[in-house]
Amino acid sequence: MLSLQDSVGSLAGVGPKRVDDLKTLGIFTVEDLLLYFPTRYDTYEVQSPSQAIDQQKLTLQGTVMSEPVIARFGYKKNRLSFRLMVENEIVMVTFFNQPYLKNKIELGKDIAVYGKWDGTHKRLAGTKVISVTTEHNQFDAVYPSNKAIKQPTIRKFIKVAFDKYESVIASLLPPALIERYKLVERKDMIREMHFPSDDESANHARRTAAYEEFFLFQLRLQAIKMENQQKNGISILYHNDELKEFIQRLPYQLTNAQQRVINEICRDLRRPVQMNRLLQGDVGSGKTVVAAIAMYATITAGLQAAIMAPTEILASQHAQNLAQLFEGLPVNVGLLTGSMTAKQHRELTAQIKNGAINLIVGTHALIQESVEYANLGLIVTDEQHRFGVNQRQKFREKGEEPDVLAMTATPIPRTLAITAYGEMDVSVIDELPVGRKQIKTSWLKSNQVGVAWEKVKQELLNGAQTYVVTPLIEQSETLDVQNAQDLYEELQEYFGPQYQVGLLHGRMANDEKDAIMEAFKANKIQVLVSTTVIEVGVDVKNASLMVVYDADRFGLAQLHQLRGRVGRGSRQSYCILIADPKNQVGIQRMQTMVETTDGFVVAQRDLELRGSGDVLGLKQSGVPEFKVGDPVGELKMLQIAKSDAENLLLTPSWETKTENLPLVEYLTIRKLQTHFD
Structure with missing residues (x-):
C-alpha cells in the first residue's frame, strides 16, 4: 500500500546514489519530495526590450542576425555569442558554457531566448533557448539545488512522485477551514505549486501552502502547551506579606510594567500546574529584579530557587547582586560553576541536597548528575536562547515539575514571539526605570x-x-x-x-x-x-x-x-x-x-530589513524558518492559524472525527515533536 512516508528510493529512477543526493537537500520520504516547493517560477512570455527593467529575467523573441561564435577561455570555459534583431533593434546575446546550443541557432531563423537583461548595454545573458511555437506560456519551477542534484532532476523526480502518489494525498486541513478561507485541497495545492496552470493557480496554491504550514506548526505548538498545562506542578503558596515587605525595601520604585509582570508570574506560582513563562525585556528594563522577586516568593514557601546563566562571569555577577539584595533575609545564596575545586563542589552540593542553600546560582554545572536538590520549586534561565533544548529539559527534570521562568534581553517583536515562543506564556517589560538616561x-x-x-x-x-x-x-x-x-x-x-x-x-x-x-x-x-x-x-x-x-x-x-x-x-x-x-x-x-534606543523598534526594523530567518543573528534562537509562509509579511495569517489550531484542540473528540483522521495520522507520525523540524 502506498504511503507518503515511503522512502524516495521507492520511486522509479531513484537508486541508492540518488537517495543520498536527495538527502543533501533534506529529502528522505516521498512527502518530503512533494513538499520541496519551488522558490520561484521562470515564465517565458515574450517581452519587449523597451519595457524591460535592468537585471530583470525575461524572454526576447527575434531573428538571428549573425552566425553564433564560440570563444574559449580558461579550463572548460567558453562563451557563445550572436546578434538578435528584436523589434528593429540589435541585441547581443551571450551564453556561457553551453556550446551545444550552437546547433539550435541558425542565421535568419526566429528564436526566443530566456535570460537576464542588461538594460545599460542592451545585452541579454541567456540561460535557455525556447521553442517559438510551443512554450511561451510554460512555467518552470525553480528549486533550491546543489552540485549533487540539479534542477531538471528534481523536477523529474517530483513529477514521478506526484503521478504515482497523487491518489493517496489526503488534505490535512479540516474541511470547514478549507471552505472558510477558499483554500484548495492538498492534492491540488501540491500539483499547482509544482506545475502551475497559470499565475492565478500558482498564487492560490501558495496561499494554501502557507496557511497549511502555519496551521500545522501552531497545532503542534499549542498541543505541547496544552499538554504541559495538564501536568501537575507545584502550587507555590508564598507568603504575601513577606513578599510585599521585600518589594517595599527595594532601593527604587518598580515600573508599572514590572508590577504587571510580577503579578502574572505570582499568579502562575500559586497554580498547581507547571509554569512555562518567558520574561522578555529590553536591556536595562529590570528583568533581574523581577526574577529575584519570583525567587524570593518561592523561598518564602519553603522551596529552593535556581538561576542558570550562560557564563561564569555572569553567574558570579548574579550571585553577588542577589546576595546584596537579600542581605538580612533568610536567603542563602550558593554559586556553583565548573571551575570550582572538587572539595568546594562537594561541600556546596551537599548543602544544596540538604536544603541549607535555598538560592542556587550557576552555569550549566547546575544540571550535572552529581547535583541533587532538596525541593526545587523555581528554575530561572537567563539569556535562555543560549541554552540548548536538552540543557533546559535536563534542568526541568531536576525537581518535581518545578516552575520555569526563562529570561531574554534579545528583543523579539510581537511578529515573531508567537512563532519562537508559541508554547510559552510571554510576559513583556516594555518600559525602562524612571530616571534612566537614554544612550x-x-x-x-x-x-x-x-x-x-x-x-x-x-x-x-x-x-x-x-x-x-x-x-x-x-x-x-x-x-x-x-x-x-x-x-x-x-x-x-x-x-x-x-x-x-x-x-x-x-x-x-x-x-x-x-x-x-x-x-x-x-x-x-x-x-x-x-x-x-x-x-x-x-x-x-x-x-x-x-x-x-x-x-x-x-x-x-x-x-x-x-x-x-x-x-x-x-x-x-x-x-x-x-x-x-x-x-x-x-x-x-x-x-x-x-x-x-527602543529594542523592540530596533528588532522590528531588523526584521523588515533582513527577514525573519536572520533576525536574532543566532541560529539557536529557536525562531523557525518556514518553507513557504512569511511570518512577517503574513502575520495576520499566522495569527489566524494560531487561533484556528487552538479552537480545534479545544473541540471535544476532534481527533475521532473521520474528516480529521489524516491530520491525526500526520501528528502521530511526528509524535508531537517538541522542537522544530
Whole structure:
C-alpha cells in the first residue's frame, strides 16, 4: 500500500546514489519530495526590450542576425555569442558554457531566448533557448539545488512522485477551514505549486501552502502547551506579606510594567500546574529584579530557587547582586560553576541536597548528575536562547515539575514571539526605570575615526571607561574590517601609558577572559578592545562609551545588545558606530540605531530589513524558518492559524472525527515533536 512516508528510493529512477543526493537537500520520504516547493517560477512570455527593467529575467523573441561564435577561455570555459534583431533593434546575446546550443541557432531563423537583461548595454545573458511555437506560456519551477542534484532532476523526480502518489494525498486541513478561507485541497495545492496552470493557480496554491504550514506548526505548538498545562506542578503558596515587605525595601520604585509582570508570574506560582513563562525585556528594563522577586516568593514557601546563566562571569555577577539584595533575609545564596575545586563542589552540593542553600546560582554545572536538590520549586534561565533544548529539559527534570521562568534581553517583536515562543506564556517589560538616561548614538564614517578617539579621550578624562568592539580577532585577507589585535596595539600607543588598554576575544581561555573582565570592572583597564564576547549581561557601571568598528557587519539586534553594555550606571552614556555601508539597506540600519534606543523598534526594523530567518543573528534562537509562509509579511495569517489550531484542540473528540483522521495520522507520525523540524 502506498504511503507518503515511503522512502524516495521507492520511486522509479531513484537508486541508492540518488537517495543520498536527495538527502543533501533534506529529502528522505516521498512527502518530503512533494513538499520541496519551488522558490520561484521562470515564465517565458515574450517581452519587449523597451519595457524591460535592468537585471530583470525575461524572454526576447527575434531573428538571428549573425552566425553564433564560440570563444574559449580558461579550463572548460567558453562563451557563445550572436546578434538578435528584436523589434528593429540589435541585441547581443551571450551564453556561457553551453556550446551545444550552437546547433539550435541558425542565421535568419526566429528564436526566443530566456535570460537576464542588461538594460545599460542592451545585452541579454541567456540561460535557455525556447521553442517559438510551443512554450511561451510554460512555467518552470525553480528549486533550491546543489552540485549533487540539479534542477531538471528534481523536477523529474517530483513529477514521478506526484503521478504515482497523487491518489493517496489526503488534505490535512479540516474541511470547514478549507471552505472558510477558499483554500484548495492538498492534492491540488501540491500539483499547482509544482506545475502551475497559470499565475492565478500558482498564487492560490501558495496561499494554501502557507496557511497549511502555519496551521500545522501552531497545532503542534499549542498541543505541547496544552499538554504541559495538564501536568501537575507545584502550587507555590508564598507568603504575601513577606513578599510585599521585600518589594517595599527595594532601593527604587518598580515600573508599572514590572508590577504587571510580577503579578502574572505570582499568579502562575500559586497554580498547581507547571509554569512555562518567558520574561522578555529590553536591556536595562529590570528583568533581574523581577526574577529575584519570583525567587524570593518561592523561598518564602519553603522551596529552593535556581538561576542558570550562560557564563561564569555572569553567574558570579548574579550571585553577588542577589546576595546584596537579600542581605538580612533568610536567603542563602550558593554559586556553583565548573571551575570550582572538587572539595568546594562537594561541600556546596551537599548543602544544596540538604536544603541549607535555598538560592542556587550557576552555569550549566547546575544540571550535572552529581547535583541533587532538596525541593526545587523555581528554575530561572537567563539569556535562555543560549541554552540548548536538552540543557533546559535536563534542568526541568531536576525537581518535581518545578516552575520555569526563562529570561531574554534579545528583543523579539510581537511578529515573531508567537512563532519562537508559541508554547510559552510571554510576559513583556516594555518600559525602562524612571530616571534612566537614554544612550546617545551617533554614526561616523571610517575617515572620521579621529572624532571617536577625541570622544574616548574626553570620557577617560571624566574618569569613565570605554568599550571598543570589532568583528575580527586577527587580520583577514578576505575581509577589509578592523581587527581586534591591530586595534589593541594602535590604541595602546594612542592612549598609553596614561590609560590601560585591554584585549578580550573568544579564543582566550575562560579564566583569561574572566581575569580581563574583572580588571575592567575594577577600573584597572580603562579601554577594553573586544570582539562580541562582551555582548551578554556583564555590568560595568563606570563604562559610558561604546565604539563599534565596522558596525554594518553586525545585525541590528546584536548592535542593540552591544550598546546595552553601557548606560548601566548614573553617567550619560554614548555609542559611536563606525561604518561605511555599501548599500541603502546598510545606511537604513545605521540610521535606525541613531534614531531609536527602543529594542523592540530596533528588532522590528531588523526584521523588515533582513527577514525573519536572520533576525536574532543566532541560529539557536529557536525562531523557525518556514518553507513557504512569511511570518512577517503574513502575520495576520499566522495569527489566524494560531487561533484556528487552538479552537480545534479545544473541540471535544476532534481527533475521532473521520474528516480529521489524516491530520491525526500526520501528528502521530511526528509524535508531537517538541522542537522544530
